[in-house]
Amino acid sequence: MRSGSIATCAAFAAALMAAWPGLSSAQPADEFPFELEMTLEAPAKPGSKRIPSIEIGEKGEARLELWCKSGAGQFSVAGNTVVFVPGALEDRGCPPDRAQADDALVAALTAATGWTRQGDYVTFSGGQTLRFRLNTN
Template identity: 75%
Template sequence: MRSTSMLSSAALAAALVAGSAGAALTQPAGDFPFGLEMTLEAPPKPGSKRIPNIEIDEKGEARVELWCKGGSGQFSVAGNTVIFVPGTIDNRACPPDRAQADDALVAALTAATTWARQGDYVTFSGGETLRFRLNTN
């Protein structure tokens, strides 16, 4: 009987920890720029004026416009931790170099594990560092 109650207590504790961890992933961080469009700090590709940008709403749903492709995704932010899960990315008629750059950018966002904000700049870090400028005007 005692081992059953210990298992029940352990299961309850595990459920509470899992539940609070899940809640932490969906709660907005204090100064994460939800609702603002961010543009990647990078020059346009030759033959194009486009520069990738993302906009993340308060629920973490993201609109992503890349060098050529575009689509959606989901961000989870807790403290300085970030997780990006790409959704549907439209496979537009892109030149191979831009399509490859788009795929690399999505992979770099997916690999990001932390974020930081300094003024009008947001940096995502993980395997690679990506710096975005907030479009505040």
């Protein structure tokens, strides 16, 4: 391929990415899932269909929807190191078992020190391993 053809192909690819907004902002599969929502790989609790999910904003701000409680927090990421700082949780009159499970999940996220991503799965590691599936639909 001649150098003029390579430049033409590169210009075409750049124009194509600019023309399709979702295409240029796609995250590589090894980046932290900023601006995405993910669901914990766990079964629902008896008497409930809810499974915890986290929506992470552009700057690491997080919205948590747990088995019963909801709240906010903040993720800070440097390489494969992660720090999660929880905010206040809203107690929705939870049964004791779900409230305890929510508190334990937040404690496990707070104890996490590392993260990895493989495709649509994000794993937090530290005291306990937590695996989340990215909601890609």
